[in-house]
Amino acid sequence: MTKDFLETPLLDILSQSAHRKHAAFYAPGHKQGKGISHKIRDLIGQQVFQADLPELPELDNLFASVGAIAAAQELAAQTFGATKTWFLINGSTSGIIAAILATCGMGEKIILPRNIHQSAIAGLILSGAIPIFINPEYDPQEELAYNVTPAAVKQALEQHPDTKAVMMLHPTYQGICSDLKAIADITHSYQIPLLVDEAHGAHFTFHADLPPSAMSLGADLTVQSTHKTLSSMTQSSMLHLQGNRVCSQRISKALQLVQSTSPSYLLLASLDAARQQMATEGKELMNQAIALANQARHKIAEIPKLSVLNPQIQPGCHYCDPTRLTINVSQLGITGFEADEILHEQLNVTCELPLLKHLTFIISLGNTQEDIQQLIAACETLTSLALSFQLSALSYRIKPYQGQLSAITPRQAYFMSTETVQIEQAGDRLCGELICPYPPGIPVLMPGEVITSEVVNYLKQIVAAGGTITGCNDPRLRTIQTLK
Ligand SMILES: Cc1ncc(COP(=O)(O)O)c(C=O)c1O
The missing domain is CATH 3.90.100.10 (Orn/Lys/Arg decarboxylase, C-terminal domain)
Structure with missing residues (x-):
């Protein structure tokens, strides 16, 4: 590891600015926290506001970066295996919209999975691009959409050789990844870029037992919600680029359209800090998260009437993120929504995503052994409570995400x-x-x-x-x- 990776250029300069005594006649109006409401001070203190500064000369400019932001983004590019990285303050949502705007114009085609996030639909609406949807592979037993196969991408490209870009999910919400390397090769054989929504995969770079990152599998552009699985603040994300299939200037131009002109330095500095943390301790932190997740998976699988999603290699699932834990609660006779309510309100355990049959939990570098014990105990209690549940009248045999496009974009x-x-x-x-x-x-x-x-x-x-x-x-x- 070079000395540079230990540095946090943006965080350091923000710290200096936050401690500089001066009379402030600029926005934000709270003036480093001196004007905040006592209620918010009681919750988070004044210190957070002390560093909530605008684009002061020494703090660089997100949309024309040459100083501390540029240095922090360069370190991020090196850490995540990109040639260029942009810090995002409007979440991966803004990065995904920008990726579409940078590659597809009005009436141009883009291939994408039907279970794509709504931010990609926003990108289609703003760009006027025509979606060519691929239905993901479907597990009829679990009633979960997995991911798309290289064969399906190949077929879509054969039918639509005038496509301008392919966008893939890596991974799905449940941590399921397709054979992205094969999809990158097929996409590149048409001389077009592979864009990736890697919102749930910012941690992949840091451990060999995790699925490989989209950059390492040949994606041209990937967008990661650093805030979802690493330690940066909510709304902070990164967009990474490699090669020259996507024009870097078009990305910058698109990001200016969809991001605030008042970027939060708290979010930007938290990205710098999260990058440094992962570059220096990433493997160890991921080792710990994987071990905790495996412990939970094995214990919960032994609890009667609960099953843990364990997708074997099959169409639409080439890799699976071990830190994503999905539990099927349907044998308890309740829905995932009902199970979520009981866990959250009575047992003080809160999941990431309840579905009709499943609960999905994110286990990350922030979880502790105590959290895992609490989760296992809550699952045991949930099962013992199940005797008193009224069997849900829901019929589960439904297959979502089967859209039928009309001729209207x-x-x-x-x-x-x-x-x-x-x-x-x-x-x-x-x-x-x-x-x-x-x-x-x-x-x-x-x-x-x-x-x-x-x-x-x-x-x-x-x-x-x-x-x-x-x-x-x-x-x-x-x-x-x-x-x-
Ligand atoms: C698959 C996927 N893509 C993109 C996003 C958008 O990410 P963000 O919340 O960082 O804007 C999400 C958010 O949940 C997501 O689940």
């Missing part, structure tokens, strides 16, 4: 007039809004898609089971906006 549909229709009468009409159970934020219907009876059924069951639907005018989904 997401952008055209987004700007068309809509009308409110009772959900029961919406069958076969075109959807006028983005309907997305949250989490995981994967759209079930997007503007311009055909509202099939299967999708209506699926959404109704999510609402009935206590899930949240976002993006629609009526979150209880008694009505839906359709295109006129």
